[in-house]
Amino acid sequence: MPRPDPDRDHDEGGGALRRLLANRVVVITGRLTDRRTTRAAAELMTLNAEGDGPVTLYLNCPEGELDAAFTLADTVELMTVEVTADCRGRLGGPPLVVFAVADRRVCSAHATFRLGEPQASLSGRAQEIDAQADALRAQVDRLVACIAEACGRSPDQVANDMRSGRILDAEQAMAYGLVHQIAQRTPHATDADRSQP
Numbered sequence: 001m002p003r004p005d006p007d008r009d010h011d012e013g014g015g016a017l018r019r020l021l022a023n024r025v026v027v028i029t030g031r032l033t034d035r036r037t038t039r040a041a042a043e044l045m046t047l048n049a050e051g052d053g054p055v056t057l058y059l060n061c062p063e064g065e066l067d068a069a070f071t072l073a074d075t076v077e078l079m080t081v082e083v084t085a086d087c088r089g090r091l092g093g094p095p096l097v098v099f100a101v102a103d104r105r106v107c108s109a110h111a112t113f114r115l116g117e118p119q120a121s122l123s124g125r126a127q128e129i130d131a132q133a134d135a136l137r138a139q140v141d142r143l144v145a146c147i148a149e150a151c152g153r154s155p156d157q158v159a160n161d162m163r164s165g166r167i168l169d170a171e172q173a174m175a176y177g178l179v180h181q182i183a184q185r186t187p188h189a190t191d192a193d194r195s196q197p
Contacts, residue, residue: 021047024055032064032072032095041075044083054082059099060089066118066139069094073101073146086183087111094118096178097143100150105180113168113178115161118143151177 020027026043028036040057047055057076076083076098085102092114099105107113117140141155148158153176173179 024051024053025058026055027058029060029089032061032068032098034065034068034071037068037072041072044075044079048079048081052081054084055079056084056086057098057102058086058088059091059095060087061092061095061098062090062114063093063119064095066094066136066143069097070139070142073097077101087113087179090114092116094143097146100147100178105150105178106183107170107173107179107181108183109170109185111170111173111179113173115147115158115164115166115168117162147178153177 021043024047026040026047028040030036044055044057076085082103084104084106085099087099087105087107088111089108090112091099092112093116096113096115118136144155144159144162147153148155151158168176168178170179170182174182
């Protein structure tokens with residue numbers, strides 16, 4: 001008997017995914033990998049080509065790969081429709097750049113953000129390691145510059161906050177300039193409300 005593929009959408013998940021895309025919503029949860037970035041970038045580009053309405057990108061990525069984050073950030077920047085990035089949960093490390101380049105940045109009241117330097121392992125001969133380290137430093141500088149520009153902060157301050165692994169709650173992220181708006185809970189109608197004329 002064949003085993004289910006954990007990376008493949010099941011019928012129920014596929015149906016939910018189709019409904020989200022029909023509402024111009026893309027969701028990314030977990031570590032931001034090349035595979036997740038490829039799927040999300042394809043969905044974003046499809047929505048961009050299919051209509052003029054805004055797109056919402058829900059992010060819950062506490063960590064991720066630097067190359068994957070820049071690929072997705074570049075995709076968001078090339079969108080011709082408005083993109084709202086909405087953090088529901090945790091967002092940290094390289095995936096912050098995806099959030100930072102969005103036209104609008106929203107989060108839930110309990111969201112947390114971690115300014116952190118990307119982790120990397122280098123291998124090879126000494127010269128190769130030096131070249132990889134130089135390339136990594138250039139990418140980290142670009143990451144810092146993107147976040148600094150989005151937040152209206154100096155690159156030095158953002159770099160220092162990333163080195164220390166600074167954590168921001170929703171209110172602190174808004175004060176920092178990373179978030180434009182904290183989503184408010186929508187009250188649900190009660191039975192008493194529904195029965196009144």
